[in-house]
Amino acid sequence: MPSAAELLDSELIGEPIGEALRDIPIPxxxxxxxxxxxESLNEQVDFLRVxxxxxxDVALAAxxxxxxxxxxxxxxxxxxxxxxxxxxxxxxxxxKIVYAHALRQSLGSGxxxxxxxxxxxxxxxxxxxxxxxxxxxxxxxxxxxxLFHDAGMAVLMQQFADYKETLALANARPxxxxxxxxxxYRTSHVVVGALLARNWYLTADTVWAxxxxxxxxxxxxxxxxxxxxxxxxxxxxxxxxxxxAWFLGYSDDAEWIRVRAAVLNYLNLDExxxxxxxxxxxxxxxxxxxxxx
Numbered sequence: 001m002p003s004a005a006e007l008l009d010s011e012l013i014g015e016p017i018g019e020a021l022r023d024i025p026i027p028x029x030x031x032x033x034x035x036x037x038x039e040s041l042n043e044q045v046d047f048l049r050v051x052x053x054x055x056x057d058v059a060l061a062a063x064x065x066x067x068x069x070x071x072x073x074x075x076x077x078x079x080x081x082x083x084x085x086x087x088x089x090x091x092x093x094x095x096k097i098v099y100a101h102a103l104r105q106s107l108g109s110g111x112x113x114x115x116x117x118x119x120x121x122x123x124x125x126x127x128x129x130x131x132x133x134x135x136x137x138x139x140x141x142x143x144x145x146x147l148f149h150d151a152g153m154a155v156l157m158q159q160f161a162d163y164k165e166t167l168a169l170a171n172a173r174p175x176x177x178x179x180x181x182x183x184x185y186r187t188s189h190v191v192v193g194a195l196l197a198r199n200w201y202l203t204a205d206t207v208w209a210x211x212x213x214x215x216x217x218x219x220x221x222x223x224x225x226x227x228x229x230x231x232x233x234x235x236x237x238x239x240x241x242x243x244x245a246w247f248l249g250y251s252d253d254a255e256w257i258r259v260r261a262a263v264l265n266y267l268n269l270d271e272x273x274x275x276x277x278x279x280x281x282x283x284x285x286x287x288x289x290x291x292x293x
Contacts, residue, residue: 011225012198012211013191021187021195024159027106029200032057033098037201040091050091051083054098063101064094071287072125092140099200100124100147107154116154119244120147125288126240127233129281134267136232137205144197145206145233146240149213152193160185174258176214190214209233214255216262235263243278247285 013021035053039045055061061082068085069078073093079085086094104117127146128139137145157163166184170177178188194211208225212218213234218226238259245252264274 012194012207013187021192024155024187024192026155026192026195026199030102030106032060033095033102033200036091036095036098040095045091047086048083050094051086054086054094055082059105060098060101064089064097067097067100068093070291071284096124096140096143096147099144102200103147103151103154107151108158113154113157116150116157119241119248120150122244122247122285122288123147123149123237123240125285126243126281127236129284130236130240130277131232133277134232134236137229137236141203141206141229142233142236144202145209145237148193148197148200148202148206149210149237150189150193151196152189152191152210155192155196156181156185156189171253171255174254176258177255178214205229205233209237213237214259216259219262219266231266235266238263239267239269239274239277242274243281244285246278247282 032053036050039050054064064082064085065079067073068075068089073089075088079088089097100121103120104113107113124143124146128143131137131139131142153163153167160166162184166180167177170180173180178190181188190211190213194207197210198207204225205227208227209230212226212230215234218231218234222228222231238256242252242256242260245256264270269277
């Protein structure tokens with residue numbers, strides 16, 4: 001008889017476990033994240049120990065300092081050391097930065113990935129800001145969803161030489177892009193991304209939102225896993241994709257045509273309201289863009 005974990009995996013993957021994913025390596029959760037998650041369970045966080053953990057990786061320490069001093073975190077004074085950054089940011093904000101750094105380290109940062117990581121960074125920020133407006137999920141959870149929602153693409157891009165061609169084909173047609181991926185690879189970026197998120201200890205709602213991000217039926221027929229927070233994350237993620245594309249000067253993917261009505265209806269937004277939201281977020285996004293230049 002299958003265990004509860006195996007049944008959950010079967011639902012998440014949507015096919016017999018191991019068939020399509022056998023040759024697709026899902027990066028394991030980095031030790032630094034495991035250590036920080038364990039530290040978060042303590043009644044009193046040992047920030048000196050956390051600073052030592054972060055400072056033990058020079059590249060990570062640099063990322064933490066750079067991110068802590070960015071406009072997104074709004075610190076009044078520039079921090080000069082990892083210990084200062086950790087103390088001022090707190091563990092929740094620190095985990096955001098560590099997740100972003102670890103994703104790029106684990107999944108690659110060469111030229112083909114740059115656009116994906118650029119959009120993932122801005123999507124994380126926009127999702128976090130939208131969560132503060134629409135409630136339903138925490139800003140931290142929304143940030144992680146925005147950061148991880150396309151991580152499965154990075155995994156598949158490393159695995160399949162023709163994956164960029166597949167993406168271009170999917171982006172040109174207003175159909176669920178996972179259908180095209182399933183036809184070619186017998187799996188999709190949402191399955192791979194959901195498994196990655198689960199293995200990296202993201203919340204269950206975030207994992208299922210990644211899994212359902214292209215499935216608009218969840219807004220009309222919610223199921224056991226398509227909870228209200230999951231639907232909120234999916235809706236905000238789709239709006240974020242549109243806002244970030246507009247901000248960066250990219251055309252909307254055909255996917256936006258397919259999902260626009262469902263997600264705007266869920267968020268009780270019309271086209272004018274959407275334009276106002278995008279324009280209101282632009283100053284913060286410009287500040288963040290300038291700080292990364």
